[in-house]
Amino acid sequence: MYRDHVEPRTMESVLSLVKFTHCKKDIYSSFVPQQCPICGGNTVSSWDVAQAPVSIPCPFSNAHNEKCCFVLKPTQGHFIGEYDGCSDLHVGIASSKGIVYHYNETGIHKDSTGWEQCVSIPLVPPDQYALIYQWDSYLEEISPAEKWLSYRYDEQDHNCYTFALTFINSLLHLQGKKTFSKDEFTARYVLPKTRRASKYITLCHEVSKNGFYITDYFRDFR
Template sequence: MDKSVIKFSHCNKDIYCFFVPEECPECGVSFSGRRLEDAPISIPNPFTNGHKVPCSFLVAPTEGTLLGDFDGGSDLHTGITNTKGVVYNYTKTGVRKDNIGWEKCISVPLVQPDMYNLLNQWDQYLEKFSSAEMWDPLCQKFDEEKHNCYNYTLAFINCVLAAQGKRSLSKEEFTQSFVVPRIKRASKYRMLCEEISQNYFYIVDSPLKEQDDANSE
């Protein structure tokens, strides 16, 4: 996952790899002295170091590495970063404050850089919210269905929205709008990395090729 996935097009194929080869893996034509149909582009890595993205919502698997275990079937854990990258997350033992352990995860930025008032109060909001009785394991037990890490993070987000005079988001709204699209990108990127690691390349018909085939039918 530390390698960059590169995409380039040749002979009506989109070719994904970690480096541009000297010849086309599909047709064998040498690239020496030739121009590719399109300049190679780098596919953005959807995984990030959560401790370097302040004021963000984070998603990571409960165990293992994100690339190896983020397969759509793994249990996921969520957290919120403060302005210094400390990850506040709710567990069976209450709210934890992690300085390490979230180096490879998916993030959703929650604050724009120009929202100075919110940035100045973010850590105070997060600390006060996390100290509430409902997150104290002695007062309210962790429940995997109804009182869990996702409820904690979403409740905090809605508290911030309320402080700004904005409407709250339902679990379905937030999940479908902000979480699912990023998980899909992460799953696709994971698949690309696996295919390239095993076969050196991942090759598919380019959209233009598919469109030409459809028009000819």
């Protein structure tokens, strides 16, 4: 379910994670310790290339630094430290200047702040200048439409996702391309990103609570 949004939180609050291997286990942490948390041995001395530390890419970004994206975040709170994996999400469309257009029970909003920690799905290649210009122009064109007035809002059937997908499909139609149903767009673009984000949230939670998160070797984080 997709609903309204709340106060900003910057990317600085997102925990940075690394993974290294020791004792035939993959170990996640916010830093590389001198001693293995399993055996107490020196972690560095036994590393080969496959076991050396690697940074885990953060799945979240600041929408206001992005261009022409579909963006989503929790309706209440933030992904890191607060999201339970089941609560409502709120979605919007980022312009080429990082302004997020979104729709809720009070109508259309254009935010220059408030989307600093979100999942971002780029939809326009950076070299498509004509489409980027069209993207912004069309955002301005459809936003004042009567169908996006506050009284038309319905939590289940006419919400923020309706606005975002209507915009995307309108641009696809203008280009003579196939449009998406909500299920199609979600399966192709949203679910791969949110699954990765969910794994990252789990890792952050465990590392914050215990200092480390240990899994069987070769259980890759992807």
